[in-house]
Amino acid sequence: MNKENRVMMKGMTKQYPGCKANDGINLNIKHKEIHALLGENGAGKSTLIKTLYGVVKPDQGEIFWNGRLVDIKDPAAARALGIGMVFQHFSLFETLTITENIALALGEQAGHPNTLARRIKETSERYGMPLSPERRVSSLSTGERQRVEIVRCLLLDIQLLILDEPTSVLTPQEVDQLFKTLRTLKKEGCSVLFISHKLHEVTDICDSATILRAGKVSGHCIPKEETPASIARMMVGDDTPISNETRRAEGSGVFLSVDNLSIKAEAMFDIPLKNINLTVKKGEIVGIAGVAGNGQEELLKALSGEETQKHGNSIKFAQQVVDGMSPLKRRRLGMALVPEDRLGRGAVPTMDLCENTLLTSFDHGLVNRGFLNKNKIVALADKIIAKYKVKTAGNHAHAASLSGGNLQKFIIGREVEQQPKFLLMSHPTWGVDIGAQVAIHKAILNLRDQGCAILIISEDLDELYKVSDRLGAICDGKLSPFLPTDELPLPQLGQWMAGDFADDDTQGVTPSPKGATHS
Numbered sequence: 297m298n299k300e301n302r303v304m305m306k307g308m309t310k311q312y313p314g315c316k317a318n319d320g321i322n323l324n325i326k327h328k329e330i331h332a333l334l335g336e337n338g339a340g341k342s343t344l345i346k347t348l349y350g351v352v353k354p355d356q357g358e359i360f361w362n363g364r365l366v367d368i369k370d371p372a373a374a375r376a377l378g379i380g381m382v383f384q385h386f387s388l389f390e391t392l393t394i395t396e397n398i399a400l401a402l403g404e405q406a407g408h409p410n411t412l413a414r415r416i417k418e419t420s421e422r423y424g425m426p427l428s429p430e431r432r433v434s435s436l437s438t439g440e441r442q443r444v445e446i447v448r449c450l451l452l453d454i455q456l457l458i459l460d461e462p463t464s465v466l467t468p469q470e471v472d473q474l475f476k477t478l479r480t481l482k483k484e485g486c487s488v489l490f491i492s493h494k495l496h497e498v499t500d501i502c503d504s505a506t507i508l509r510a511g512k513v514s515g516h517c518i519p520k521e522e523t524p525a526s527i528a529r530m531m532v533g534d535d536t537p538i539s540n541e542t543r544r545a546e547g548s549g550v551f552l553s554v555d556n557l558s559i560k561a562e563a564m565f566d567i568p569l570k571n572i573n574l575t576v577k578k579g580e581i582v583g584i585a586g587v588a589g590n591g592q593e594e595l596l597k598a599l600s601g602e603e604t605q606k607h608g609n610s611i612k613f614a615q616q617v618v619d620g621m622s623p624l625k626r627r628r629l630g631m632a633l634v635p636e637d638r639l640g641r642g643a644v645p646t647m648d649l650c651e652n653t654l655l656t657s658f659d660h661g662l663v664n665r666g667f668l669n670k671n672k673i674v675a676l677a678d679k680i681i682a683k684y685k686v687k688t689a690g691n692h693a694h695a696a697s698l699s700g701g702n703l704q705k706f707i708i709g710r711e712v713e714q715q716p717k718f719l720l721m722s723h724p725t726w727g728v729d730i731g732a733q734v735a736i737h738k739a740i741l742n743l744r745d746q747g748c749a750i751l752i753i754s755e756d757l758d759e760l761y762k763v764s765d766r767l768g769a770i771c772d773g774k775l776s777p778f779l780p781t782d783e784l785p786l787p788q789l790g791q792w793m794a795g796d797f798a799d800d801d802t803q804g805v806t807p808s809p810k811g812a813t814h815s
């Protein structure tokens with residue numbers, strides 16, 4: 297057996313009801329290489345890596361580890377071989393310290409409890425990702441949380457690190473640091489399997505790539521010899537557009553206005569909002585950048601009505617005060633909402649796609665005098681599935697059975713099809729493949745051009761630069777100034793994301809040099 301490869305997966309097959317997620321996939325990862333696993337939403341990437349980490353049991357296929365046939369029954373068996381995995385969604389306990397979290401995750405593999413904190417400190421420093429082991433996870437930024445997950449893997453004798461969309465939650469500076477760490481790991485002999493929809497990162501850091509389509513391998517490439525566009529073509533084929541024109545707009549007439557909104561922290565880990573001033577005009581897209589956990593969630597809840605405390609007359613939709621109004625009443629004034637958490641808030645996992653359509657669209661002709669119009673519900677669900685190219689076994693499929701990106705497309709389609717006057721979105725294309733991103737951005741821009749006021753809260757700076765007409769940042773519950781997107785250089789936005797703006801800067805106003813550069 298070929299020992300040149302760290303991992304050889306042969307003929308991996310996994311059938312789910314109504315869908316063959318992996319269909320005879322071969323994947324080879326060499327020693328000391330950073331290997332990208334690419335593909336459209338629903339192509340089968342997560343299923344394949346979960347098989348490699350012992351989370352999913354394949355129907356068929358063999359895995360060879362350093363040339364030896366292995367049976368990876370569970371994640372502990374994967375870790376014992378030297379495989380570490382950082383999932384898209386971190387699984388850390390907020391109230392525990394870094395050391396306690398790592399001890400819980402690794403069990404006996406964590407080694408002696410007395411030495412664990414010291415080893416965490418040493419390992420994190422060695423790889424340029426310093427951590428204080430005694431800190432509680434609740435006090436950590438998203439980037440630091442990711443470090444905890446990576447350091448947890450590095451404490452073991454790791455030979456393969458699997459990262460599932462690792463950069464979608466990081467600031468540009470954190471991405472640079474992560475890439476340095478990955479290069480160090482590679483030098484030391486570790487292999488890395490890297491899943492990402494950000495193709496410029498793939499061309500930057502990956503040595504080789506395997507591309508999946510519809511559960512099968514559709515190609516291989518050396519990313520450094522390709523461009524993001526040529527890789528996108530391999531992923532989505534020739535028929536899907538992979539870029540669209542960015543057209544800026546100015547909008548006219550304010551729809552959303554927020555005037556000096558402050559909200560105290562209610563729960564232990566809430567971020568208080570401080571003197572938020574914000575406007576979104578009809579026919580413009582305003583973007584708010586920020587590292588997760590800086591008040592985005594609290595702002596979204598205050599605007600959507602999920603958080604219904606009355607804050608005086610701070611929030612208005614087209615001049616009408618909405619403070620204290622329920623989400624339903626706000627929807628009836630023209631709001632639509634795409635929350636960050638697609639499984640749970642955006643959609644109910646155990647309901648099928650027709651029921652999930654009804655959940656937020658029932659006011660749009662689907663219910664007559666209390667009776668459901670089933671034909672209309674099915675027709676709307678089918679329209680969303682077809683128009684937004686949602687890959688699913690059909691309108692009867694439960695939301696939980698869709699791949700992350702496909703569920704995201706469905707939720708966005710459902711909200712956009714309501715033709716709202718105000719669309720509030722958090723991370724609209726999080727985990728969505730390049731072809732679908734283009735389709736979603738087009739739908740959002742069209743909606744804007746029809747006069748909808750759109751507010752996008754996102755950590756994805758590429759996306760914010762692509763679609764926003766005005767852009768600012770949130771840090772520690774405060775909003776930075778806002779500028780027309782084309783006048784805001786990325787480093788300045790990075791500074792704002794780190795809280796480097798003066799409190800007296802007001803949104804919409806060109807910041808003073810002091811506000812932009814002081815530290």
Ligand SMILES: Nc1ncnc2c1ncn2[C@@H]1O[C@H](COP(=O)(O)OP(=O)(O)OP(=O)(O)O)[C@@H](O)[C@H]1O
Nearest residue numbers: 312317337338339340341342343697698699700701
């Ligand atoms: N538990 C499940 N039950 C039914 N179908 C599933 C299940 N998990 C995955 N699938 C289906 O398997 C296919 C592959 O899904 P997978 O999550 O592996 O795709 P992916 O390439 O990781 O997509 P994404 O980029 O959107 O994360 C999808 O069509 C999905 O609907």
